[in-house]
Amino acid sequence: MSPFVEKIRQACQTCQSLLCVGLDPDPTLLPVPDVSRFNRAIIEATAESACAYKPNLAFYEALGPTGLSALKQTIAHIRQTAPEALIIGDAKRGDIGPSARAYAKAMFEVWGFDAITVNAWGGADSVEPFLENESRGVFVWCRGSNPGSGDFQDLETSGESTAPLYQQMALACSRWNTRGNVGLVVGATVPEQLAAVRRLCPAMPLLVPGVGAQGGELKSAVRAAVDPVGRLALINSSRGIIYASPGANYAAAAAAAARQLRDSINATLAEDGQGWPSS
Secondary structure (H helix, E strand, O other): OOHHHHHHHHHHHHHOOOEEEEEOOOOOOOOOOOHHHHHHHHHHHHOOOOOEEEEEHHHHHOOOHHHHHHHHHHHHHHHHHOOOOEEEEEEEEOOOHHHHHHHHHHHHHHOOOOEEEEOOOOOHHHHHHHHOOOOOEEEEEEEOOOHHHHHHHOOEEEOOOEEEHHHHHHHHHHHHOOOOOEEEEEOOOOHHHHHHHHHHOOOOOEEEOOEOOOOEOHHHHHHHHOOOOOOOEEEEEOHHHHOOOOOOOHHHHHHHHHHHHHHHHHHHHHHOOOOOOOO
């Protein structure tokens, strides 16, 4: 088992959860004006339920230096409050040569993420710089959760075999996974495509956005995403948890939403004989 996969398994086992909480601070939705304060409260409220956190860098970069400072504080607070949790930088970086290498240094050495998301449109050499440290992971955007993803990702293509582009991407990532630190991003809103990717890549970790605000159906997503023993899927919810209440009780509401989603995921695993072993 690779160090990255072991890190995922340990994070999930620690809190007996597959839940990933997305930290997307939208100023139009925040119940308090301070992003760092908001994130601290959300992290403390959800730490017992979440195996991973996924800050989306776009929201922090949009706030300029203040946002980047908040991101730094957020990462530090996760390390302190939930030290076993995986921190995924949702950056969808994608470039070639020196640029890709600089992005990798920024994401892993400067920010210290355990894993990041990347856009692999540039092919194998655009992804390779992110894979050199086998303890750090890369989730390649494979099949999106947004309605427009199918415009290109579902197009039939001819390679080693005829298949939709997202399946060709999954197969390519499987070939690139020589260090065991490649995963795939596949949306919960497309359960048939999610199941197809899992069949093609039975042992690779999947990051699954789209549950909650985007409308992905939970049971079908969980069953399509997990590996044969009910693990290696990170089920992400962002807005459905962090904005569960617009009022002063936002942290308590987030805690309840995270707990409910974790328990619903675990109930599905238990129904399928894949529940967590009793301590």
